Amino acid sequence: MKQDTRKWPVILAVLLGTFTVILNTSLLNPALPAFAEQFKVDELSVSWIINIYVLVMGLTLPLTGFFSRKFGSKKVYLVGLVLFLIGSALAAVCGNLAALIACRALQGFGAGLLMPLSITLIFTAVPAQERGMATGIWGVVSMLAPTIGPTLGGLIIDHKDPSLLFLINLPTCLLGLITAVRFLKASDSDNKQDSPFDAKGYLYLSAGIGLSLYALGNMNTVENVSSLFHWGLLLAGICCIIIFIFGRRKHSLLNLSLLKIQQFRVGTIVTTLTAVGYYLSFLLIPIIIQNVYHYSATYTGLLFIPDAVMTGIFMLAGGKILDRKGARNVVAWGLGITGVTTLLLGCLTSTTSFWFITLLMAVRGAGFGLSSIPATTAGLGALPEDSLVEGSVLNDLIEQIVSSVAIVICLLAFVIWRDASAVSQHHSIEAASLNVSNGLFIALGIVIFFVLFVWLRSSPKPSQDVVRQ
Structure with missing residues (x-):
């Protein structure tokens, strides 16, 4: 496949779109109470600002592969970015909740079109032997946006101007659109097939x-x-x-036969599991920090900053190692580090220091960084070039559904197990919460080591790694 020599402008164009979409999602999380007050509605109603976005994005993902085959990846990506831009501009001037929810649905449709294509467009522009580093940069941006989003969203809400939550998207979205139009090229795999819907x-x-x-x-x-x-x-x-x-x-609609390709299948399992572990941390750690150790929400936020920084740094490092030595060892080390630190998070006591937990989370972030992006890159790299979009859509869809189900099951287990422990063993709610959190982290750690075993058995050794040209 002929590579685009202007790879850095292409990467910049994709990163601008990705950053805008992910940042907007995280900006709105602390803003829901402000919207409830502004529109005089209850929490359940205002939660649809988030829910409709996730729902429409999930419904759009399966269509992305079909649209990409029919119209080409570049056109579909640009349409997604334009829809997101229009949704953002309209949301900034909405005067009622129903209109805002409709605009969020439009944003979700645009995000569902462009997000699965972001990595595949990078693959199109970057030589195979440099994809690890390029996707590592993409991973850093995907981590940076949700890290700064809640803080930035809180500052905007404190200044009593919710419209800025959407207007802030416009500069980066417009710049991303201009650079995408200028530098993105249709790949050779965009052969515009007319297969029936x-x-x-x-x-x-x-x-x-x-x-x-x-x-x-x-x-x-x-x-x-x-x-x-x-x-x-x-x-x-x-x-x-x-x-x-x-x-x-x-x-x-979905090419499920791609899961028969072992490296793609195992790579999808690894990325899905790391997503589950990532979201589980955001569920359990704040509960423990605030309800067991009685630290403030500010301390909870500070705890996740070293985690995000280490994840970003080691995504870059993992991508570089992947390009030089293949995926087997870097993903294995990442899973090993993640597994050990996850088990240690399952051994916390009421006297464990805040700084020790922060250190554990930071080291665990390094493990996530080493394993997630290299596993994704290796999995997609094992696919034929004309199946990259379908593979990316399938990977994203599996990750979204499995992560959502796993987190709800963990939440249910946490509530039931905590209450049962408090009653049967006469523990305080704080002690019961800590016990249940420990149990869930230990269970997750065991699963991570099982996946590590599967990865080592299924992935080729470094001498057998063949870089796709």
């Missing part, structure tokens, strides 16, 4: 994703997690996804 498959898959994400999005309180209605919706969604997977159709 799998309407029946999309019906089942969209129903499965929609029901599942709707149920999971509402399982954010103890009452909703215990709701049979939401579990019924989740079960119905999973059944629809199963019907889609096992249904026989000539032109399937």
